[in-house]
Amino acid sequence: xxxxxxxxxxxxxxxxxxxxxxxxxxxxxxxxxxxxxxxxxxxxxxxxxxxxxxxxxxxxxxxxxxxxxxxxxxxxxxxxxxxxxxxxxxxxxxxxxxxxxxxxxxxxxxxxxxxxxxxxxxxxxxxxxxxxxxxxxxxxxxxxxxxxxxxxxxxxxxxxxxxxxxxxxxxxxxxxxxxxxxxxxxxxxxxxxxxxxxxxxxxxxxxxxxxxxxxxxxxxxxxxxxxxxxxxxxxxxxxxxxxxxxxxxxxxxxxxxxxxxxxxxxxxxxxxxxxxxxxxxxxxxxxxxxxxxxxxxxxxxx
Amino acid sequence: xxxxxxxxxxxxxxxxxxxxxxxxxxxxxxxxxxxxxxxxxxxxxxxxxxxxxxxxxxxxxxxxxxxxxxxxxxxxxxxxxxxxxxxxxxxxxxxxxxxxxxxxxxxxxxxxxxxxxxxxxxxxxxxxxxxxxxxxxxxxxxxxxxxxxxxxxxxxxxxxxxxxxxxxxxxxxxxxxxxxxxxxxxxxxxxxxxxxxxxxxxxxxxxxxxxxxxxxxxxxxxxxxxxxxxxxxxxxxxxxxxxxxxxxxxxxxxxxxxxxxxxxxxxxxxxxxxxxxxxxxxxxxxxxxxxxxxxxxxxxxxxxxxxxxxxxxxxxxxxxxxxxxxxxxxxxxxxxxxxxxxxxxxxxxxxxxxxxxxxxxxxxxxxxxxxxxxxxxxxxxxxxxxxxxxxxxxxxxxxxxxxxxxxxxxxxxx
Numbered sequence: 001x002x003x004x005x006x007x008x009x010x011x012x013x014x015x016x017x018x019x020x021x022x023x024x025x026x027x028x029x030x031x032x033x034x035x036x037x038x039x040x041x042x043x044x045x046x047x048x049x050x051x052x053x054x055x056x057x058x059x060x061x062x063x064x065x066x067x068x069x070x071x072x073x074x075x076x077x078x079x080x081x082x083x084x085x086x087x088x089x090x091x092x093x094x095x096x097x098x099x100x101x102x103x104x105x106x107x108x109x110x111x112x113x114x115x116x117x118x119x120x121x122x123x124x125x126x127x128x129x130x131x132x133x134x135x136x137x138x139x140x141x142x143x144x145x146x147x148x149x150x151x152x153x154x155x156x157x158x159x160x161x162x163x164x165x166x167x168x169x170x171x172x173x174x175x176x177x178x179x180x181x182x183x184x185x186x187x188x189x190x191x192x193x194x195x196x197x198x199x200x201x202x203x204x205x206x207x208x209x210x211x212x213x214x215x216x217x218x219x220x221x222x223x224x225x226x227x228x229x230x231x232x233x234x235x236x237x238x239x240x241x242x243x244x245x246x247x248x249x250x251x252x253x254x255x256x257x258x259x260x261x262x263x264x265x266x267x268x269x270x271x272x273x274x275x276x277x278x279x280x281x282x283x284x285x286x287x288x289x290x291x292x293x294x295x296x297x298x299x300x301x302x
Numbered sequence: 303x304x305x306x307x308x309x310x311x312x313x314x315x316x317x318x319x320x321x322x323x324x325x326x327x328x329x330x331x332x333x334x335x336x337x338x339x340x341x342x343x344x345x346x347x348x349x350x351x352x353x354x355x356x357x358x359x360x361x362x363x364x365x366x367x368x369x370x371x372x373x374x375x376x377x378x379x380x381x382x383x384x385x386x387x388x389x390x391x392x393x394x395x396x397x398x399x400x401x402x403x404x405x406x407x408x409x410x411x412x413x414x415x416x417x418x419x420x421x422x423x424x425x426x427x428x429x430x431x432x433x434x435x436x437x438x439x440x441x442x443x444x445x446x447x448x449x450x451x452x453x454x455x456x457x458x459x460x461x462x463x464x465x466x467x468x469x470x471x472x473x474x475x476x477x478x479x480x481x482x483x484x485x486x487x488x489x490x491x492x493x494x495x496x497x498x499x500x501x502x503x504x505x506x507x508x509x510x511x512x513x514x515x516x517x518x519x520x521x522x523x524x525x526x527x528x529x530x531x532x533x534x535x536x537x538x539x540x541x542x543x544x545x546x547x548x549x550x551x552x553x554x555x556x557x558x559x560x561x562x563x564x565x566x567x568x569x570x571x572x573x574x575x576x577x578x579x580x581x582x583x584x585x586x587x588x589x590x591x592x593x594x595x596x597x598x599x600x601x602x603x604x605x606x607x608x609x610x611x612x613x614x615x616x617x618x619x620x621x622x623x624x625x626x627x628x629x630x631x632x633x634x635x636x637x638x639x640x641x642x643x644x645x646x647x648x649x650x651x652x653x654x655x656x657x658x659x660x661x662x663x664x665x666x667x668x669x670x671x672x673x674x675x676x677x678x679x680x681x682x683x684x685x686x687x688x689x690x691x692x693x694x695x696x697x698x699x700x701x702x703x704x705x706x707x708x709x710x711x712x713x714x715x716x
Binding site for chain 1: 380381383384385386387388403404406407409494495545546548549550554557558561563678681682685689692693696698
C-alpha cells in the first residue's frame with residue numbers, strides 16, 4: 001500500500017505544479033495583502049507623516065512623531081504599566097491554569113460540567129466581563145462593598161477604582177480571569193497527551209507526587225506551555241477592552257497601557273501621527289513574539 | 303418535476319426578479335437624482351428613529367433626493383469622521399460639536415452658502431455668530447444645552463436649607479450643613495476625561511475666569527487660581543463633595559443624584575428628561591449656577607452644529623433638507639425628544655411659552671459662556687487642563703503649579 005499512496009501523492013503534486021499553485025492561493029494571498037499588509041504599510045506611512053487634527057495626511061515630517069512621542073511625560077509610566085500588566089497577567093494566569101488543568105485532569109463527579117463552565121469567561125465578550133467586574137468593584141453600588149459591609153469587614157464603602165494602587169490590581173485580576181480559560185484548555189490538552197505508562201513506571205520506581213510532576217508532567221508540557229505563553233503575551237499586550245471599560249487608563253494615565261494610551265493619542269487628542277508611531281513600536285514588539293511563536297511551533301512539527 | 307425542483311425554480315425566478323428590479327431602479331435614478339450623506343450624532347435612543355422618519359418624509363416630498371443617513375454614537379463619532387476624511391470620503395452633512403480642526407484644514411463650506419435666507423434669519427444671531435472663526439460661520443447651530451444647579455429638595459429640607467445657594471460662600475456653607483445633617487455627599491464634582499472640562503468651566507467662569515482672555519490661553523489667571531482653590535477646598539478641606547472626583551463621570555454622578563444620595567450637582571438641561579424616566583419620584587429643583595460673591599451670574603452652554611463639507615456636490619439638496627429639518631414641527635419634536643434647547647427664534651418662543659422650566663433655561667442661556675471651540679488646540683488643552691486639576695485633587699500638585707504647568711503646555715514652552 002505504502003509505495004502506491006506515495007505515487008498517488010507525487011502524481012497529485014505534479015498536477016498542481018508551477019504557476020497553477022500560485023493561482024490557487026492567489027485569492028487568499030490578495031485577501032492577506034488587502035487586510036494585513038496594506039494597513040501595516042499605512043501605519044508605517046502615517047507614523048512618518050504629519051497628520052492634521054482632522055485626519056489629513058500632509059507628508060513626511062522628519063521623525064517628528066517619534067521625537068514628540070519620546071518627549072511625552074507619561075510614556076515611561078505607560079511602558080512600565082504595560083510590562084507589569086503583561087508579565088503579571090500572563091504569569092499568574094499560567095500558574096493558576098496549571099493548577100486548574102491538573103485538577104480537571106483527574107476523574108471526579110461533574111468534571112464535564114466544570115470543564116464547560118471554565119470556558120464561559122472566554123466565550124463571553126471581554127466588554128461584558130469587564131463591565132461585570134466594574135460593577136462588582138463600584139464604589140456606590142458595587143457588590144464587593146456590599147458583601148464586605150455585610151460581614152462587617154469594612155465600615156464604609158471602599159473606592160476600589162479611584163487610586164491606581166487598588167484599581168490596577170483589579171484590572172490585573174480581570175485580565176487574569178479572562179486569560180485562564182484558554183490557558184487551561186491548552187494545558188489540559190497537553191496533560192491528556194501524556195501517556196499513562198510514564199506515570200506507571202514512575203510508580204514502580206517509587207517516585208512521589210512532586211517528583212512525578214517535576215520530572216514527567218512539566219517536561220512533557222513544555223510545548224503547550226510555550227505556545228500558550230507566547231500567544232497570551234500577544235493577546236494580553238494587545239488587550240484594550242478590560243482597561244478601557246473599567247478605568248479608561250485614568251486617573252492621570254496611571255492605569256494606561258500602550259494600547260489604551262495610543263487610543264487616547266489617536267482619538268482623544270487627535271495626534272494620529274504620534275499614535276501611529278507608538279503603534280509601530282508595539283507592532284515590532286509583537287512581530288518578535290509572532291516570529292518566536294512560528295519558530296517554536298515549526299520546531300515542534302519537526 | 304419533483305417538489306425540490308419546483309422550489310428551486312421559484313427561488314430562481316424570485317432572485318432574477320429582485321436583481322432585475324435593482325438594475326431597473328439603477329437606470330432610472332442615474333439621471334436626475336441627487337444624494338448626500340448625513341452623518342448624525344446619536345443623542346439618545348430616540349435619535350435614530352426620529353431621523354429615519356424625518357429622512358423618509360423628506361424623501362417622499364422630494365423624490366429626486368436621497369439622503370444616506372448614518373447615526374453614530376458620541377464615543378466613536380470623532381474617530382469615524384477622521385477616518386472618513388483621511389480616506390477622502392468626508393460626509394456631505396455632519397452633526398458634531400467641535401469643528402475648528404476641519405476649518406483649519408479648509409474642509410468646510412461657508413455656512414451662508416448653504417443655509418437659506420429664511421432659516422438664517424430665524425436662528426438667534428448670537429448663536430450663529432458664536433460659531434464664527436475669523437469672521438466666517440462654518441457651522442449652523444443645531445441645538446444647545448445650558449448647565450444649571452440641580453438640588454435635592456428633600457435633602458435640603460433635612461439640612462434645613464430653604465433656598466438653593468446663589469453665591470460660593472452660601473454654597474460652601476450649605477455643603478457643610480448637608481454633609482453634617484443629611485449625612486450624604488453634598489455636592490457632585492467629576493474631574494475625568496469624560497467631562498472634566500465642564501467642571502473646569504463652571505468654576506473658572508463662576509469666578510470671572512475661563513480658558514482664554516483676549517484670544518490667548520489664560521489658564522493660570524488669578525481668577526482661575528482662586529476658583530480652583532475653592533474647588534479643592536470643597537473636595538479636600540471640607541470633604542463635602544463625592545469622595546473621588548477623578549474616578550466618577552458625569553453620567554455615573556447623575557445616577558447617584560437620581561438615587562437621592564447627592565445633595566446637588568451641576569449638569570445640563572437634558573437631565574430632567576433623564577430623571578423623568580429614571581427617577582420619576584425624585585423631589586428636585588433647578589436653580590441658576592451659583593457664582594463667586596460679587597461676580598456676575600454666568601453659566602456654561604454647549605452647542606452642537608451642522609456643517610457641510612466642501613467635497614459635497616449636493617448643496618441645493620442639503621439646503622432643502624436643512625429647511626425641512628428646522629421646520630418648527632420637526633425641529634421641536636427633535637428637541638423635546640432629546641431635551642435640548644432650540645436655536646431658532648420661532649421654536650424658542652413656542653417652547654418657552656409652553657414650559658416654564660424651558661423658559662428659565664433659555665433665559666440662563668443668554669448670559670452663559672462656552673468652551674474655546676474655535677481653537678484647533680482645544681481638545682489637547684482640554685485634556686491637559688483636566689490632568690492638571692486631577693493632580694490638584696489627588697494632592698500631587700498645588701493649584702498654582704498645576705495651572706502654570708498647563709499654561710506652559712498651551713504656550714508651547716514645555
